[in-house]
Amino acid sequence: xxxxxxxxxxxxxxxxxxxxxxxxxGVRYYADGSSNTGGINETGKPRxxxxxxxxxxxxxxxIMEAAGVDYxxxxxxxxxxxxxxxxxxxxxxxxxxxxxxxxxxxITRYLAKKHNFAxxxxxxxxxxxQIYEGVRDLTTRFYELKFRKYTEEEKLKALxxxxxxxxxxxxxxxxxxxxxxxxxxxxxxxxxxxxxxFLSLLQSIVRYHTSCxxxxxxxxxxxxxxxxxxxxxxxxxxxxEDLDHEFPGEPTKKIQFSPNTTPNVVYADNSDMSxxxxxxxxxxxxxxxxxxEEGDKKTYPQKGQKVQVSYxxxxxxxxxxxxxxxxxxxxxxxxxxxxxxxxIATMSVGEKSRLVVSPEYGYG
Numbered sequence: 001x002x003x004x005x006x007x008x009x010x011x012x013x014x015x016x017x018x019x020x021x022x023x024x025x026g027v028r029y030y031a032d033g034s035s036n037t038g039g040i041n042e043t044g045k046p047r048x049x050x051x052x053x054x055x056x057x058x059x060x061x062x063i064m065e066a067a068g069v070d071y072x073x074x075x076x077x078x079x080x081x082x083x084x085x086x087x088x089x090x091x092x093x094x095x096x097x098x099x100x101x102x103x104x105x106x107i108t109r110y111l112a113k114k115h116n117f118a119x120x121x122x123x124x125x126x127x128x129x130q131i132y133e134g135v136r137d138l139t140t141r142f143y144e145l146k147f148r149k150y151t152e153e154e155k156l157k158a159l160x161x162x163x164x165x166x167x168x169x170x171x172x173x174x175x176x177x178x179x180x181x182x183x184x185x186x187x188x189x190x191x192x193x194x195x196x197x198f199l200s201l202l203q204s205i206v207r208y209h210t211s212c213x214x215x216x217x218x219x220x221x222x223x224x225x226x227x228x229x230x231x232x233x234x235x236x237x238x239x240x241e242d243l244d245h246e247f248p249g250e251p252t253k254k255i256q257f258s259p260n261t262t263p264n265v266v267y268a269d270n271s272d273m274s275x276x277x278x279x280x281x282x283x284x285x286x287x288x289x290x291x292x293e294e295g296d297k298k299t300y301p302q303k304g305q306k307v308q309v310s311y312x313x314x315x316x317x318x319x320x321x322x323x324x325x326x327x328x329x330x331x332x333x334x335x336x337x338x339x340x341x342x343x344i345a346t347m348s349v350g351e352k353s354r355l356v357v358s359p360e361y362g363y364g
Contacts, residue, residue, distance in 0.1 A: 046071040046096040056104040057092040059197045060111055066196060066234050067115035112193035119192050128187045131194035135201050138170045163215040171220050199230045214292045218352045221312035225320050282356040287339040295351030303332035337362050
């Protein structure tokens, strides 16, 4: 994604176009996509116009990213909204040739059909649409948290309620629907706008605050694995890296070395170490551990003792290969992979962490 210093010049990650900030100087776009300059989207590329905020335009953007579309993302000030002819006075606005559509849901469905993310038949389309509507309901609750002004104390209470009440209620619905369809996609045997919309929302939630990311990781590991798999399959890493630059005020979850533990142990909080660097270091050192929730920091297992763990095993692409909620083994007796013997020895009772192991410390 390219970015100019002028507000109003945002590009889709595959777009290479001139600044679209001309709308601030009297260019008026009408409902048919034409403008008072005499052209219809004169760049010749699809144009998505919205405010400079990560919100209702994200699902349409993600659909175009997944489809490899060369598009223009045009951000404007609220005061410039009146330079556009909008059927309900609301953005986002999608324009492509003679097509001009407002309302985020309408744009999403149009793009899903246009780029083959609408299922293989009408039944699959409406099944995907049902899930999409559920995503929109949860999105409304998330935006209440994200955009409301809080004191610091109020914010902590709101975050706790969002994690332990709202996510605890809603994410199991999505988890069950995903599992009922085999765990790969929500509908049918291929990606639909239901998957893209849910991925977009889940990304927004885990990027919003570390507590949200930790809650999803520890309480809903199958959805976390699904999220990571789609990010990898759709090659969206650079898109979200650019998004972090585009909206720098929103906290991101990075990783830092813990000064009080071995060099193989890091904490999941605000720092400058990316997960990719953790994986790279795991390949060098044999293993790495990311702590998401501290245990009692007193009771550590000793060699020969039996330990009980709950775990989800995933490949680098997020695909689950094994999971168990009450697995018991003897520590340090080579009953499990080497990465477990050395990594779990550093965990205290109640701790929640992610172990990243090299092939040599795993299954070879």
